[in-house]
Amino acid sequence: MNDVHNEKGTNKSLSLFFKSSFIVSAVIIVISSILLYFTFTFDIVPPILNRGIQPATFPKALLILIIGLTLLIYFISLKNPWKNEKKLPNSFYITLLSFVVFITVSKFLDFFLGIALLSIIVSYFWGERRIAYLLMISIIFPLIVFIFFETILGLRFPSGIITNLYYG
Amino acid sequence: MENLGLIFAPLFSYKLLIVLLFGTIFGLILGVLPGLGPTTGGALILPFTMTLDPLSAIVLLTAIYCAGTYGGAITAILINTPGTPAAAATCLDGYPLAQKGEAGRALGMATVSSVIGGIASVIVLIFFAPLLANLAYEFGQPEYFALAIFGLTMLASIGEGSPIKNLIAGAFGILISTVGKDFMTSIDRFTFGINELTEGIGFIPVVVGLFAISEMLTQSTLINQIFNRVALKAVKLPSIDDYKKTWKTIIRSSGIGSFIGVLPAEGGTVASLIGYAEAKRWSKKPEDFGKGSIEGIAGAEAANNAATGGAMVPTLALGIPGSATTAVILTGLIIHGVRPGPDLFREQPEFLYGIFGSMLIANILFFVLGFFGAKIFARITLVPNKLLWPMIFAVSVCGTYSLNQSIIDVWLMLLFGVIGFFMRRYGFSVVPVIIGLILGELVEGTLRQSLVIFDGNWLMFLQRPIALTFFVLSLIALSFPLIKRKKKNDKV
Numbered sequence: 034m035n036d037v038h039n040e041k042g043t044n045k046s047l048s049l050f051f052k053s054s055f056i057v058s059a060v061i062i063v064i065s066s067i068l069l070y071f072t073f074t075f076d077i078v079p080p081i082l083n084r085g086i087q088p089a090t091f092p093k094a095l096l097i098l099i100i101g102l103t104l105l106i107y108f109i110s111l112k113n114p115w116k117n118e119k120k121l122p123n124s125f126y127i128t129l130l131s132f133v134v135f136i137t138v139s140k141f142l143d144f145f146l147g148i149a150l151l152s153i154i155v156s157y158f159w160g161e162r163r164i165a166y167l168l169m170i171s172i173i174f175p176l177i178v179f180i181f182f183e184t185i186l187g188l189r190f191p192s193g194i195i196t197n198l199y200y201g
Numbered sequence: 202m203e204n205l206g207l208i209f210a211p212l213f214s215y216k217l218l219i220v221l222l223f224g225t226i227f228g229l230i231l232g233v234l235p236g237l238g239p240t241t242g243g244a245l246i247l248p249f250t251m252t253l254d255p256l257s258a259i260v261l262l263t264a265i266y267c268a269g270t271y272g273g274a275i276t277a278i279l280i281n282t283p284g285t286p287a288a289a290a291t292c293l294d295g296y297p298l299a300q301k302g303e304a305g306r307a308l309g310m311a312t313v314s315s316v317i318g319g320i321a322s323v324i325v326l327i328f329f330a331p332l333l334a335n336l337a338y339e340f341g342q343p344e345y346f347a348l349a350i351f352g353l354t355m356l357a358s359i360g361e362g363s364p365i366k367n368l369i370a371g372a373f374g375i376l377i378s379t380v381g382k383d384f385m386t387s388i389d390r391f392t393f394g395i396n397e398l399t400e401g402i403g404f405i406p407v408v409v410g411l412f413a414i415s416e417m418l419t420q421s422t423l424i425n426q427i428f429n430r431v432a433l434k435a436v437k438l439p440s441i442d443d444y445k446k447t448w449k450t451i452i453r454s455s456g457i458g459s460f461i462g463v464l465p466a467e468g469g470t471v472a473s474l475i476g477y478a479e480a481k482r483w484s485k486k487p488e489d490f491g492k493g494s495i496e497g498i499a500g501a502e503a504a505n506n507a508a509t510g511g512a513m514v515p516t517l518a519l520g521i522p523g524s525a526t527t528a529v530i531l532t533g534l535i536i537h538g539v540r541p542g543p544d545l546f547r548e549q550p551e552f553l554y555g556i557f558g559s560m561l562i563a564n565i566l567f568f569v570l571g572f573f574g575a576k577i578f579a580r581i582t583l584v585p586n587k588l589l590w591p592m593i594f595a596v597s598v599c600g601t602y603s604l605n606q607s608i609i610d611v612w613l614m615l616l617f618g619v620i621g622f623f624m625r626r627y628g629f630s631v632v633p634v635i636i637g638l639i640l641g642e643l644v645e646g647t648l649r650q651s652l653v654i655f656d657g658n659w660l661m662f663l664q665r666p667i668a669l670t671f672f673v674l675s676l677i678a679l680s681f682p683l684i685k686r687k688k689k690n691d692k693v
Contacts, residue, residue, distance in 0.1 A: 057627045061369070068376075068391065076388045085652035088383040088390060091645050095376045102369045109365070118626055121422060128421035132615050135598075139608070148598060152591035159424045159587035170591050178595050185252065188603050 053118060054110035061103045069096040127158045143193025148175045207554030208327070211260065211562060220257045221559055224264025225566040231265065232272015233578045234589070236420055238285040239269030240635075241412040243529035244405060245596055247536070248603040255537035256555050262530045263556060264563040267319055267509050269526075270469050271567050272578065274311040274502055279304060279431050279579050287469030287505040290477040294490060294497030299431040301493055309437040310495050311502045312571045314451050318503035319564035321455035322462060322510025326517075327557050329463070333518035334543040342654060343662055346647035347671035349640045352521050354675040355464050356633050364682040366629045374637020375644055377402050384642070385649060397609040404532045406601050406614040407638055411631040412525075413597045414618025417590045419625065424586065436575045439495075447499040450480045458504035462511020468524040469505040469512075476504025510560060517541050517553060521640065525632045528639045536604075 075089040131154040139147030153171040161167060182188045183199075190196050211217040231242035243262050250258035273288030278295035291311060298307040340348070353375075357367035380391045381401030392398040439447070454476035461472040480500025481490045490497050512523030513530075520541040522528035534541055539552070546553060571578075601614045621631045655661035662668050 053627060057623075071391065075390055078386045078388065085385070085649035085657070088386050088388045091648070092376060092379045092390060095372050095379070099369055099372050099376070102365050102372070106363065106365050106369070115628065122424075124424050125418060125421045128418060129619070132619075136612060136615065139611070144602075144608075148595050151594060155421075155591050155594070156587050159421065159590075161585070161587040166588060170588055174592050175595050178599050182599050182603060186248065186603055188599075189606065190599075190602070191608060 052110075052114065054107055054115045058103050058107035058110075062100055065096045065100045065103070069093065069100075072096065124158055128155055131155050139191070139193075143195045144191050145175050145179055145195050146193065148178075207551050208558035208561065210551065210555050211558045217257060217260055217555070217559065218562075220253070220261050221264050221562055221566060224261040225268040225563055225570060228265035228268025228270075228563075229272040229275075229567060229570060229574075229578050230581055232269040232284045232288075233275050233581050234584075235276055235282045235284055235582070236416040237413075237593070238273065238526075239266045240408070240525045240529055241416070242269060243526055243533075244408040244412065245593075245600050247405060247529065247533055248600045250533060251536070251604075255534075255539050256552055258533055258537055259530065259539075259556055260559040262533050263513070263560050264566070266526045266530065267506070267560060267563040268567040268570075270506050270509055271312070271315040271319070271502075271571060273505075274315065274498075275308065275571070275575050275579055276582055278307045278311060278498075279433060280582060285469070287473050287508070288501075289470065290473040290501035290505075291498060293477065293501075294492070294494045296431070297491070298493035298495070298498070299433075303493070304431050304433045305435050305437040306439070306443070306495070307493075307498055308433065308575050309572075310439050310443060310447065310498045312436060312568060312575070313439055314447070314454070314499040314503040315506040315571075316564050316568040317451050318455045318458055318505070318507035319509060319567075320561060321452075321503075322459040322507040323557060323560045323564065324510075325459040325463075325507075326510040326513050326560070327554075330514045330518045330553075331546055333514060334546040337519055337543045339667060341651075341665075342647045343651040343665050343668045344671070345643060346651055347662065347665075347668035347675075348519065348521065349644045349647065351671040351675045351678065352515075352640060353633070353637065353644075354678040356636055357679070362628050362630050364679070367633045370624065370629050370631065371633035371637040374634035374639075375641040377407060377634070377638050378641025379645065384646065395609070397607055400605075402613060402638075403605065403610055404528075404638060405604050406610045407617050408529060408532075408635055409597050409601050410614040410617025411621035411624075411634060413593055414614060415621030415625060415631065417594060418618060418622040420586050420590055433576050433579055436572050438572075443495050447496050450483070450496050450499045451503045453479060453483065454500045454503035455507045458507025459511040461504070462508035462523055463514045464523065468508035468527075472508040472511075473501040473505035476507075477501040506564075513556075513560070517545065517556070518543070520643070522636055525635050528635045531639060 072089040072093045078087060131151045134154065135147040135151040138150055149171040152175065153167055156167055156170050161170070179190070183190070192200065211221065227242065227246070228239060231237045231239060243265050246261065246265065250261060253261065270285060270287055273283050273285030274291045274295065276282050276284035277288040277291040278299050281292050281296040283289045283292055295307045295311065298304070353371045356371060357364045378401070380398055382388070382399050383390055389399060457476050457479060458472040461475060462468040477497055477500045480496050481487050484490065484494070484496050486494070508524070512527045515521045515523045516527040516531050518541070520531065522531045531541065539545065539549070597614065598611055601610050602608065604610065624631055624634075651662065652659070662672070
């Protein structure tokens with residue numbers, strides 16, 4: 034019997050680690066701690082040139098404040114747990130993936146090809162199956178945006194395999 | 202007072218009238234589309250304003266702000282989804298009334314109360330902003346530091362959601378402002394060897410990311426959502442009986458909205474909730490609320506539009522934004538070389554009164570366009586998300602790229618989009634991040650300069666009466682949620 038109680042107790046304490054309040058607090062604290070570490074690598078101004086406080090002091094204070102407040106929300110969440118969030122659907126992950134595709138394509142191939150690919154991926158996986166609409170969203174609309182920015186704002190987009198055709 | 206005549210100047214400029222008309226139509230479209238809104242729309246259009254003169258640019262942004270705030274009511278009433286967060290309270294009675302076959306009456310009341318609230322708040326702006334600006338002449342660096350702290354604490358305490366989470370978000374916003382070369386010593390902070398970061402993180406990638414891209418990710422989780430639309434024949438002006446029922450509510454909510462708007466927070470959203478709650482408290486028929494009460498619609502809509510003028514007061518008089526959208530407007534002012542504050546009132550009255558006049562005209566324009574065009578604007582919601590959001594993405598990417606022609610800005614925008622999505626998912630508002638980012642330089646700059654003045658003695662802050670007052674008010678603001686919770690527990 035005691036074993037069963039112990040096992041239940043262990044599960045309960047383990048489940049704490051999978052609660053969103055714990056995960057969110059942990060992520061904030063870890064990132065803040067890493068950034069806090071970096072503040073110790075900032076250059077130090079010699080006292081004769083220093084006006085007021087060192088450049089690292091203010092960000093340090095902010096990061097300590099963030100860590101302190103995060104600990105506070107975590108301890109409050111033990112009394113008043115956060116509501117459970119629904120599992121994220123596949124469409125979310127595909128949209129997130131399309132961002133990665135956009136970054137990669139825009140960096141190595143072409144900015145507008147990146148936009149076109151993202152548009153077609155998002156539109157298709159969000160349920161659009163009509164070819165004409167997919168073409169409109171991935172080719173015609175980015176083309177309109179390109180012409181608009183290029184002519185009205187006089188903007189020069191990064192060179193790439195497609196934009197080079199225009200710039201020559 | 203001698204400058205009041207300048208209010209009518211925009212009426213005599215065909216260019217400004219065209220800008221106003223465009224801004225109002227664009228604002229209505231943004232307001233109608235759930236997930237977009239005046240903040241995102243304003244941020245998206247900021248790069249385009251570079252082709253305009255400063256007054257036209259700010260007139261465009263303020264027209265979007267006024268019309269976008271009202272536009273949210275159209276979707277709130279017809280599809281039970283607030284076009285903007287400020288229209289959330291309008292759903293409570295707007296949609297039930299529309300379901301009873303009275304969508305035209307509901308929209309008519311929303312339109313009239315929005316216009317009255319909006320115009321009342323512009324009058325508050327015209328008279329109160331110069332007074333506040335005069336007061337700000339007394340402010341030195343320590344006072345501005347205390348004021349910025351007060352703004353952030355108010356944001357945490359009366360904003361939506363948990364005050365502690367709001368404070369974390371605000372501190373995060375200020376932290377973002379520290380990226381780049383330290384303005385006093387030129388020492389790199391959080392640049393990680395990336396040259397583009399030495400200039401700091403721009404406002405546009407953060408705003409577009411936190412609002413537009415995070416909303417795109419949110420919409421990606423809702424692709425199977427079905428909206429139940431209520432048919433609209435025509436918008437009807439309220440009857441005499443409706444006016445009799447609601448005039449007190451409209452006046453009360455206009456006052457509430459203007460006051461809440463002046464405080465730095467999510468002005469319209471908070472104002473509409475308080476306006477609605479007060480309308481219910483004072484109503485002779487509180488039991489009708491939630492079932493299609495015309496007073497409920499009037500209370501919420503007059504308050505959220507009244508917050509627009511109120512939020513412009515600290516923005517123009519002190520350079521402290523009263524809401525997320527006014528943070529965008531403030532950025533617009535800065536990138537056009539206009540520094541808000543008391544000097545602006547003394548040196549460029551024609552510019553300021555032009556903005557005041559344009560806001561008045563924008564309110565009248567959205568009344569006309571809303572009254573005759575609500576049916577057309579409602580049809581915009583028929584554009585499916587699977588087509589709309591890729592288009593918004595393309596505009597977001599190009600708009601963000603255009604300001605500095607920097608691909609790093611585009612990547613930052615995407616990064617902040619993901620951060621914004623998770624922040625909203627776990628109950629952190631993104632608005633304090635924006636306000637924190639805007640106020641960050643002011644907070645740090647004034648703190649460090651004050652310490653130079655005080656020779657490093659922190660206690661000197663307490664010897665300045667105005668600064669001390671703001672610190673005491675900050676403490677009150679921070680304890681306000683605790684008092685509210687204790688009162689609630691006592692009631693239970």
